Amino acid sequence: MSNVPQELRYTKTHEWISLNDDGTVTVGITDHAQHLLGDLVFVELPDVGGTFSEGDDCAVVESVKAASDSYCPLDGEIVEHNEALSDTPELINQDPYGDGWIFKLRPDDAGAYDTLMDADAYSELIAEEG
Amino acid sequence: MLIFEQSKSQRANPSQAPLQEAGIDSIPAQFRRRRRPLLPEVSEMQAVRHFTRLSQKNFSIDTHFYPLGSCTMKYNPRASNTLAMLPGFLQRHPHSPDNLSQGFMACMFDLQEILKDVTGMTAVSLAPMAGAQGEFAGIAMIRAYHDAREDTARTEILAPDAAHGTNPATATMCNYKVKEIPTDAQGDVDIDALKAAVGPQTAGIMLTNPSTLGVFERRIKDIAEIVHSAGGLLYYDGANLNAILGKVKPGDMGFDVIHMNLHKTFSTPHGGGGPGAGPVGVSPRLEPFLPVPLVVKNDDEYSWLKEKDRPQTIGRLSTFMGNAGVLLRAYVYARLLGREGMHRVADFATLNANYMLARLRKAGFEAAFPERLATHEFIITLKRQAKELGVNTMDFAKRLLDYGFHAPTTYFPLLVAECLLIEPTETEAKEDIDAFIEAMIKIQHEAESDPEKVKSAPHSLPVRRLDDVKAAKDMDLRWTVSE
Amino acid sequence: MPFIPHTDDDVKTMLDAIGANSIEDLFAEIPAELRSEGLDSIPDGVNEMDISRLMRERADQDSRSLCFAGAGAYEHHIPAAVWELTTRGEFYTAYTPYQAEASQGTLQLLYEYQSMMASLTGMDVSNASLYDGASALAEAVLMAVRANRKSKSKRILTPRTVHPDYRRVANTIVHNQGIVLDELDFDRQQGVIDPASLPDDPGDVTALIIPQPNYFGALEDVDVLTDWAHAHGALVIAVVNPVSLAILTPPGEWGDSGADIVCGDGQPLGAPLSSGGPYFGFMCCRKAFVRQMPGRIIGRTTDLDGKSGYTLTLQAREQHIRRSKATSNICTNQGLLVTAATIYMSLLGAQGLERVALACHANTMKLLAALDETDGVTKLFDRPLFHEAVVQFDLPVADVMRALSVQGIIGGVSLADDYPELGNSILICATETKTDADIETYTASLKRIAMRLTANRCPVQPKM
Incomplete structure (x- = not known):
């Protein structure tokens, strides 16, 4: 059974999002997603300063058997990416909600975070996908 | 051993280079290479032996039944x-x-x-x-x-x-x-x-x-x-x-x-x-x-x-x-x-595939589309074996190599879980097809009685299963001189 | 039945096992109205003896000519061992090494090939081949567009000194994606890009293609061009001849930081002329761009016992996994030709390949000098060259070439269609396979032809 922390928000495409004190959000992929992909071997990070719209593909996570786009959950600008993933992509397998974060984004709309899916809805979604 | 590891500096292979001595003065120094590339320096026999030995580590149509679905591995006339x-x-x-x-x-x-x-x-x-x-x-x-x-x-x-x-x-x-x-x-x-x-x-x-x-x-x-x-x-x-x-x-x-x-x-x-x-x-x-x-x-x-x-x-x-x-x-x-031979390609490729499908089904393997006739190829799914025995399609494929058969296409098409796409082609004789079916039946028995043997296959090839994650992470894509 | 082993008894037993009455029953799912039995324009089958006779007759019809044409396909000596080994069934009839444990021969050979190409080009990594030089350039252009994330223009500066057919193929393959190949003209005296003609402010350029040697055989100022491209945010795509790299600066060492992507045709490394194919395309790049590279890549890893082994790697770039987002649609490449090239390079070694390159250069210089001394023929460019050069005739080039071909001499490749501004010019090449006597045969025939053609153009007008 995948771990779906209650305090985070989610997308249908298996990203998690947490709200930081400074108004930025941190984004990664869920435990469920990393399980499906298997051992990660590479992460293509978005450029800092890049602006993306909700639903844009902005990062790629790659395992031996698959490469999967990671989508931007909200409109906004990339303020930081997780440099550690360049050398140790397995951090996503080991700690998807902690050291395995992928990027931080400053959303254009400060309230947008609240519109994202909560943990219960996401748990339901992955249960349906079986 | 890599060809580079058999190389010895100064051992040129002059029989293969022009005898002509030519200068390079007409090409100004700014265009010229300063260090020679790292190519092996071996004798002709060393090269011939090396590549002959490498060839012997391959499965091929000439040496093995190779029912790789969708790839049509049939006899290539000399x-x-x-x-x-x-x-x-x-x-x-x-x-x-x-x-x-x-x-x-x-x-x-x-x-x-x-x-x-x-x-x-x-x-x-x-x-x-x-x-x-x-x-x-x-x-x-x-x-x-x-x-x-x-x-x-x-x-x-x-x-x-x-x-x-x-x-x-x-x-x-x-x-x-x-x-x-x-x-x-x-x-x-x-x-x-x-x-x-x-x-x-x-x-x-x-x-x-x-x-x-x-x-x-x-x-x-x-x-x-x-x-x-x-x-x-x-x-x-x-x-x-x-x-x-x-x-x-x-x-x-x-x-x-x-x-x-x-x-x-x-x-x-x-x-x-x-x-x-x-x-x-x-x-x-x-x-x-x-x-x-x-x-x-x-x-x-x-x-x-x-x-x-x-x-x-x-x-x-x-x-x-x-x-x-x-x-x-x-x-x-x-x-x-010729005209007649073309018809026979479809006839016998289809006969072989349907025969294989019928016999594999009789042996208890599950067809992906049991209501349908096979064409020149067909799919069986091993999802039951994966679920009940913990032995999946990859394991069956690797064990087939031990029995001297190249594996069928695995995990394609993506639609069918745990699938093997099998294409015997028209040039395989009934005896070879029967031997493949017998091997599948044996592997099924092994999966039931000794699943580890199947899951750790192959056992008889030049290497055992390789670490794909290490390959993708370390990216050792070329030999370098420091070795 | 050719190549089909079934006896009547086999067929009967097999049909019984299926539960079908006839082979025809197995096609029952094809709607009857679609069925068509006729293959009327296909001749009856022949046996091996008869097809051998036919093919020998046809091959003899194109019997051996004395060839001074290059232009992307070069006649080199190929050691006998190369194709003896390459056509061994274990190489010849294997497929893409999907089952690594059963394909270590092909996989190790490809790893050795990647090592040789990376070293020859001075780059970090090589793929396991593409189709040919021209399509490799197209792939390099697509790769540059992906790799140069700062550039948004999809504009590729493409010198006219790049092989015209390479430029055509690249355009066929990339233009649908909005990529523009912007032409860059060459200097008429030198036959190379004049670095002084490059603009100070070229705007947003994704990449610059640099051929070395260029289509005319001439050597470009690769260091200056590379540094200019990098100074303007453009990547450098090098198009090179692999044999020339035995003596010329490898692209990885061009300018201050080297080329970014290197491609070309591997034909000179052990592939016969063979009417233009199969050859193979090669591609090498910086390690940072390896995930943007198309085609198969082999990696060395270890097995369960820690033993060294080889496998296809970084497959997540490829079409069978990444589908519509793959780096390319390429699947099958030119594995067998790479096998030949790897054996060829192993037999020659660095020293042998250097001798081949030098002999080609020396022979072309001799041919060029001999032609330049011939009346009515002039050397066109004043520039260091590798193993091709351009000469101009006083007479119509098509007439000269036709007359030479009647004598079994392929005098070169006419530039009239692709470079009309160069007048009656041809591109010539003399590889290590040409002797002084061959060159003498060429110039002697040319003199006779020139005399005859000039005589025919006698200014005396027929009376009306």
Whole structure:
């Protein structure tokens, strides 16, 4: 059974999002997603300063058997990416909600975070996908 | 041991270099290399031994039954090789004038004619160098056709979800969006979903028939009607043409453009991953767009048609005229088979596949589409074995290697869980097919009694299972001198 | 039945096992109205003896000529061992090494090939081959567009000194994606790009293509061009001849930081002329771009026992996994030709390849000098060259070439269609296979032809 922390928000495409004190959000992929992909071997990070719209593909996570786009959950600008993933992509397998974060984004709309899916809805979604 | 590890500096192989002593003074120093490249320095015998030994670590059609689904690993007649490598053919420079090329051009012209008849299309270009390049040529022609009519709203190519990965990748190269059409439970295209998907944005559909699922797409006429009435064109992926050779022609099914994989249907060698050849055939409305060059015959004299003769062509796909040597091999094969032989390809490939399917089912293996006849290939699914015994398709595949069989295609098509796509081809004898079936039955018993043995297979090959994660992470892609 | 082993008894037993009455029953799912039996224009089958006779006749018809044409296909000596080994069934009839444990021969050979090519080009990594030189350039252009994330223009500066057919193929393959190949003209005296003609402010350029040697055989100022491209945010795509790299600066060392992507045709490394194919395309790049590279890549890793082994790697870039987002649609490549090239390079070694390159250069210089001394023929460019050069005739080039071909001499490749501004010019090449006597044969024939053609153009007008 995948771990779906209650305090985070989610997308249908298996990203998690947490709200930081400074108004930025941190984004990664869920435990469920990393399980499906298997051992990660590479992460293509978005450029800092890049602006993306909700639903844009902005990062790629790659395992031996698959490469999967990671989508931007909200409109906004990339303020930081997780440099550690360049050398140790397995951090996503080991700690998807902690050291395995992928990027931080400053959303254009400060309230947008609240519109994202909560943990219960996401748990339901992955249960349906079986 | 790598060839580099057998190298010793100063051990040159002078018998293979020109005797001529030439200086380099006429090339100024600024252009010149300062350090020699790291190439091995070995004797001729060391090289011959090294590569002979390497070859012995391969499975191949010549040494093993190789039922790799969708790849058509059948016997490659030696005559095709010997005759394509006659000195007159090997020494012909691609810019040789036509008066020094009539023999070669006659072969190319004849092959064009044969392929026209086999496919039921009105014109053929031999230019594409592989199946995927043939696909590119086909979709580029569809784009050129719509563009020539100023019908620029067509932005989408449809493809079944079971399609080869090359189909969507090709559509992207031609700047089309790809819309996947689902497959129904019987393995046919979901017609209602297709109807809902077509529209003024549809440029065309890419279909393989028989499909990658090892079944014949029965409603092909309806599909053609639906796509054509929406203004789209039909592209035939010829990966499985060998299954219908002499039985039904893509042209008669309503296709506008087709590519053929000569390394599959026409038995040219797979060479450890190529070269292939992917000629394209078209219906009259796409003829002006065919890739160049083409061979034509006027009054018993052959000549080339190039860009200036074909103003609407999608253009050139290779520096010269494609994989000429492969085309010569396919021509020899086609002539050896002749009209009757072509029919027999489909007959016996289909007989072998259905026989294998029947026997495997009898032994308790589950067919992916039990209601359907097999074409030249079929799918079994090992999802029960994976669930109940913890032994999956990969494990079966690796254990087959221990029994001296190359594994069938695994995990493709993606639609069928834990699948093996099995293509015996017409050149395998019943005895070899029976031996493969016996091996599958033995592995099933092993999976029940000693699953670890299967899960840790292979046990008898030059290496055991390799660490793919390490390969992708460490990226050791070349030997360097520090070793 | 050719190549089909079944006896009548086999067929009967097999049909019984299936529960079918005839083979024909197995095609029952094909709608009857689609069935067509006719293959009317396909001749009856022939046996091996008869097809051998036909093919020998046709091959003899194109019997051996004395060839001074290059232009992307070069006649080199190929050691006998190369194709003896390459056509061994275990190489010839294997497929893409999907089952690594059963394909270590092909996989190790490809790893050795990648090592040799990376070293020859001075780059970090090589793929396991593409189709040919021209399509490799197209792939390099697509790759540059992906790799240069700062550039948005999809504009590729393409010198006219790049092989015209390479440029055509690249355009066929990339233009649908909105990529523009912007032409860059060359200097008429030198036959190379004049670095002084490059603009100070070229705008947003995704990549610059640099051929070395260029189509005319001439050597470009690769260091200056590379540094200019990098200074303007453009990547450098090098198009090179692999044999020339035995003596010329490898692209990885061009300018201050080297080329970014290197491609070309591998034909000179052991592939016969063979009417233009099969050859193979090669591609090498910086390690940072490896995930943007198309085609198969082999990696060395370890097995369960820690033993060294080889496998296809970084497959997530490829069409069978990434589908519509793959780096390319390429699947089958030119494995067998790479096998030949790897054996060829092993037999020659660095020293042998250097001798081949030097002999080609020396012979072409001799041919050029001999032609330049011939009346009515002039050397066109004043520039260091590798093993090709351009000469101009006083007479119509088509007439000269036709007359030479009647004598079994392919005098070169006419430039009239692609470079009309160069007048009656041809591109010539003399590889290590040409002797002084061959060169003498060429110039002697040319003199005779020139005399005859000039005589025919006698200014005396026929009376009306």
